[in-house]
Amino acid sequence: MTTSLEALAAWVDDVAALTRPDRIHWCTGSDAEYAEMVRRMEAEGTLTALNQDTYPNCYLHLSDPSDVARVEHLTYVCTRTEADAGPNNHWMAPDEAHAKIDALFEGAMRGRTLYVIPYCMGPLDSPLARCGVEITDSPYVVVNMKLMTRMGDAALERIEREGHFVKGLHSTGDLDPNRRFIMHFPEELSIKSIGSGYGGNALLGKKCHALRIASYQAREEGWLAEHMLIVGIESPAGETHYIACALPSACGKTNLAMLIPPESLPGWKIWTLGDDIAWLHPRDDGRLHAINPESGYFGVVPGTNARTNRNAFDMITHDAIFTNVARTATNEPWWEDKKEGEPAIDWQGRPYDPASGPAAHPNSRFTVGAKNNPVYTSLSEAPEGVPLSAIVFGGRRKELAPLVYQARDWRHGVLVGAGVGSETTAANIGEVGIVRRDPMAMKPFCGYNFADYWAHWLSFESRLSNPPGIFHINWFRQDKDGRFIWPGFGENLRVLRWIIDRTEDRIGAHETPIGYLPHAEDIDMQGLDIDSDVMRALTSIDESQWQAEMDAIEAYFDTFGDRVPAALRDELAAVKNGLSNVAAKAS
Numbered sequence: 001m002t003t004s005l006e007a008l009a010a011w012v013d014d015v016a017a018l019t020r021p022d023r024i025h026w027c028t029g030s031d032a033e034y035a036e037m038v039r040r041m042e043a044e045g046t047l048t049a050l051n052q053d054t055y056p057n058c059y060l061h062l063s064d065p066s067d068v069a070r071v072e073h074l075t076y077v078c079t080r081t082e083a084d085a086g087p088n089n090h091w092m093a094p095d096e097a098h099a100k101i102d103a104l105f106e107g108a109m110r111g112r113t114l115y116v117i118p119y120c121m122g123p124l125d126s127p128l129a130r131c132g133v134e135i136t137d138s139p140y141v142v143v144n145m146k147l148m149t150r151m152g153d154a155a156l157e158r159i160e161r162e163g164h165f166v167k168g169l170h171s172t173g174d175l176d177p178n179r180r181f182i183m184h185f186p187e188e189l190s191i192k193s194i195g196s197g198y199g200g201n202a203l204l205g206k207k208c209h210a211l212r213i214a215s216y217q218a219r220e221e222g223w224l225a226e227h228m229l230i231v232g233i234e235s236p237a238g239e240t241h242y243i244a245c246a247l248p249s250a251c252g253k254t255n256l257a258m259l260i261p262p263e264s265l266p267g268w269k270i271w272t273l274g275d276d277i278a279w280l281h282p283r284d285d286g287r288l289h290a291i292n293p294e295s296g297y298f299g300v301v302p303g304t305n306a307r308t309n310r311n312a313f314d315m316i317t318h319d320a321i322f323t324n325v326a327r328t329a330t331n332e333p334w335w336e337d338k339k340e341g342e343p344a345i346d347w348q349g350r351p352y353d354p355a356s357g358p359a360a361h362p363n364s365r366f367t368v369g370a371k372n373n374p375v376y377t378s379l380s381e382a383p384e385g386v387p388l389s390a391i392v393f394g395g396r397r398k399e400l401a402p403l404v405y406q407a408r409d410w411r412h413g414v415l416v417g418a419g420v421g422s423e424t425t426a427a428n429i430g431e432v433g434i435v436r437r438d439p440m441a442m443k444p445f446c447g448y449n450f451a452d453y454w455a456h457w458l459s460f461e462s463r464l465s466n467p468p469g470i471f472h473i474n475w476f477r478q479d480k481d482g483r484f485i486w487p488g489f490g491e492n493l494r495v496l497r498w499i500i501d502r503t504e505d506r507i508g509a510h511e512t513p514i515g516y517l518p519h520a521e522d523i524d525m526q527g528l529d530i531d532s533d534v535m536r537a538l539t540s541i542d543e544s545q546w547q548a549e550m551d552a553i554e555a556y557f558d559t560f561g562d563r564v565p566a567a568l569r570d571e572l573a574a575v576k577n578g579l580s581n582v583a584a585k586a587s
């Protein structure tokens with residue numbers, strides 16, 4: 001036994017009896033252990049060193065071609081009653097789910113090593129952090145968890161002190177998509193995942209624990225686990241505001257979290273606290289505080305270049321793991337839109353041939369520790385987190401949603417979040433580019449019934465005397481030829497400034513039925529060449545399109561029946577009313 005915590009030792013024994021590994025290794029989290037794991041994977045051929053002169057300590061992993069993204073259709077929330085999981089989740093009864101998946105785990109680790117990874121989501125000394133233990137047979141998971149979480153001895157110490165932890169059992173199994181399941185048991189605070197080695201399916205601290213299980217735990221304990229980046233924005237005068245922003249997968253959260261201010265806005269600084277997950281807690285000051293439970297990034301690689309995200313581009317030149325990118329003839333990693341070099345070998349290890357599709361998989365990823373980021377802030381380790389000035393929701397919408405708007409108050413803000421729709425991306429297996437409802441960007445990640453989740457969100461109105469403002473953004477508007485009309489990336493700082501000015505009551509806005517829109521002149525356009533027509537399109541709404549949108553949101557809410565909170569329905573009715581009044585006046 002390598003732990004003083006009996007419950008943990010007993011669970012590891014039970015898992016070993018079921019899965020029959022050749023060896024058991026308790027991860028210490030040391031750098032030497034990481035180096036040894038890398039060496040072993042290189043010997044096995046599951047990790048390849050990239051050019052160590054230009055990309056020191058960088059490695060490439062190529063996954064099974066059928067295992068490149070999250071698999072929502074195989075992801076289950078197994079609560080005692082189906083209604084508790086809600087129509088937003090696939091559900092299976094816990095007994096049935098355990099029986100089904102345990103049968104697949106039987107003997108699954110024969111010939112392999114069972115790794116025990118104790119980890120802490122959040123700063124090790126934070127009362128807002130929560131711990132877990134992942135058991136896995138994948139060395140790739142071990143090295144990724146080392147970069148993404150605080151794992152090893154220090155986490156184990158906290159777990160032994162607290163006596164409880166989230167249990168996550170993972171095996172890559174035989175990678176057969178027909179024997180792949182990602183199951184969550186929120187009432188038992190446990191996860192079982194088999195048949196995939198892909199990040200979101202296999203690094204159980206991330207989506208499975210820090211979102212699905214944590215969202216459930218957060219409702220019981222009075223906080224929120226959200227799919228949000230956390231960023232600090234420092235003005236030239238030295239005033240810093242913290243913003244948490246929820247965007248669906250592959251909609252630019254990492255870029256926004258690491259935004260580089262354009263030269264035309266001198267003196268502004270950006271600090272990254274997190275790029276994917278935020279845990280939000282009401283604190284004694286009446287404000288909502290945020291911590292990032294993770295300590296690394298698992299970001300989408302294609303599209304990263306010196307112009308779109310110089311910080312990310314630089315941060316992945318050392319101590320990084322790449323998954324499913326291509327390689328150049330000089331063994332450097334290569335991806336679409338890198339704007340440098342040429343692919344020689346594609347993400348499946350074949351000589352590159354443009355006829356076989358992109359050289360790097362569209363959902364290829366980098367994994368790096370947060371400290372690689374040039375704009376890392378040590379506030380990421382602050383036990384109390386940072387107080388939020390604003391919460392920002394958003395989606396990928398070619399039309400309809402303006403560049404930015406503000407909700408009237410918290411309650412209306414919950415409607416804005418619950419109504420988010422976005423065009424799908426390659427982060428999940430399935431059709432790309434269709435609009436789907438993605439409330440709070442949590443569609444794939446909420447561990448319980450969305451209707452109860454919205455009620456939980458609404459309850460914060462009375463828990464916060466000084467709540468953050470709530471906003472909605474859309475960087476993805478297109479013209480009729482399919483070109484993006486807003487430049488995005490660093491220029492998004494102009495929108496963040498508007499958001500901060502609104503939370504500080506420094507500027508007015510134009511009131512519409514969907515919320516407050518900017519007066520076009522209040523968005524600083526210095527140094528940016530954008531047509532006034534385009535600016536008008538970005539800062540106005542088409543009422544009839546919005547009427548159709550609100551109908552679609554209402555129809556979506558209807559799928560949750562009477563569990564939808566009355567206050568949310570009232571907010572929806574108020575917006576619909578406002579839109580029909582405008583339409584009546586116009587006719």
Ligand code: OXD
Nearest residue numbers: 200248249250276427
């Ligand atoms: C992610 C995702 O990997 O949202 O962050 O898919």
Ligand code: MN
Nearest residue numbers: 227249250276
């Ligand atoms: Mn994500």
